[in-house]
Amino acid sequence: MTLVEEFPGVRVRAPGKINVFLEVGARQDDGYHDLATAFQAVSLYEDLVASHADGFTLSVTGSVDTTGVPVDDTNLALRAARLLATETGYDGGVHLDIRKEVPVAGGMGGGSADAAAALVACDALWGTGLSSRELHTLAARLGADVPFALAGGTAVGTGRGDALNPALARGRFEWVLVANPDGLSTPKVYAELDRLREEHAAQIPPAPETPSVSADVLHALRAGDPRMLAEVLHNDLQAAALRLRPDLGAVLDLGVREGALAGIVSGSGPTLAFLVETRQEGYGLLQRLERAGHDAFQAHGPVHGARIA
Structure with a gap:
């Protein structure tokens, strides 16, 4: 056969x-x-x-x-x-x-x-x-x-x-992720970003005419340095996601207090991604987040794309 x-x-x-x-x-x-x-x-x-x-x-x-x-x-x-x-x-x-x-x-x-x-x-x-x-x-x-x-x-x-x-990324980056059972609609998050920009036009910079990735981010990835990357994590959609779901902000604060180098809303949310320095530190953070009642799990990157298994 x-x-x-x-x-x-x-x-x-x-x-x-x-x-x-x-x-x-x-x-x-x-x-x-x-x-x-x-x-x-x-x-x-x-x-x-x-x-x-x-x-x-x-x-x-x-x-x-x-x-x-x-x-x-x-x-x-x-x-x-x-x-x-x-x-x-x-x-x-x-x-x-x-x-x-x-x-x-x-x-x-x-x-x-x-x-x-x-x-x-x-x-x-x-x-x-x-x-x-x-x-x-x-x-x-x-x-x-x-x-x-x-x-x-x-x-x-x-x-x-x-x-x-x-983009060149050396080494392995360790993440702890917190899921949320209540999803967020990507179109709604983008619409909320547009509203925020309109409402606070005098306080925040205008939308970039030609968006670009910060050179500091690419440098941190090339260096394989999680502490350097933690300093430059950024998501324009984060403020909009947190406005729609204020509860996520408390979880971001908790993760950083409990040992993450930094936390960020993943894409349009509501999953939260916490960057840690080592896999062992990630496991400790995962346990503390789970004890606080959150659905957490570990992952690392980068990994390969779609391929036959």
Whole structure:
């Protein structure tokens, strides 16, 4: 019996991400914002198995609460599979079985990781043979974070976040992450940022015309120095997320008091990311946060992007 006969599907693993830096430009006429971000892929993974089927179907389980994950055609992974089939002329279907580890609606790109995994898995399952560049092009049509989930590692994203340039990151960065069962809507967080900028135009700088990643962030990543990176973590969406969810601010303060070098809202939230110096220190922080009643877990980065497992 061949391996294909034993296991007639393709398993792909794709990572979640943290935005260690995020600068957001002004709202454009189409409602979107240009941005500049430094992504780091971290060791919380989405596992996806693609199997031959007549139609396009999906099942979802996970170590995190998956009750809010759609299993119809609004799911980004199913959209990715359908897009690949349309673009390559494939006339069959697929069943996607996803096991989630990245918090849902948590600002860590779990849905984007699912979509990236679906592209890689279906390409292999169907033998469509797309190049990395062609997969990246399809990924960019699905969402700004999907190309990074394909690439992994550490990268600078510009435009809508889908124009990627790899960034050198030495060593390993240790993170403690705090999930929250009540997700935050990314469009609502961006809308709140626009309101904050309008309401406080006299007190805060205007939105940058051309967002860019701070050179200090790139230097800290190149140096592999968590203390240096802690000094320059930044997220333009953080103030908006905290205005919508003031309870998150208390958790950020707690994490720093309990030993984190720094804490930041991950993407549009509500997941919080705490940078620590060592894995052992991270474990201690995790225990203290759990004793305070929070759902915490450890991760490290950078890690590889979507690949066949």
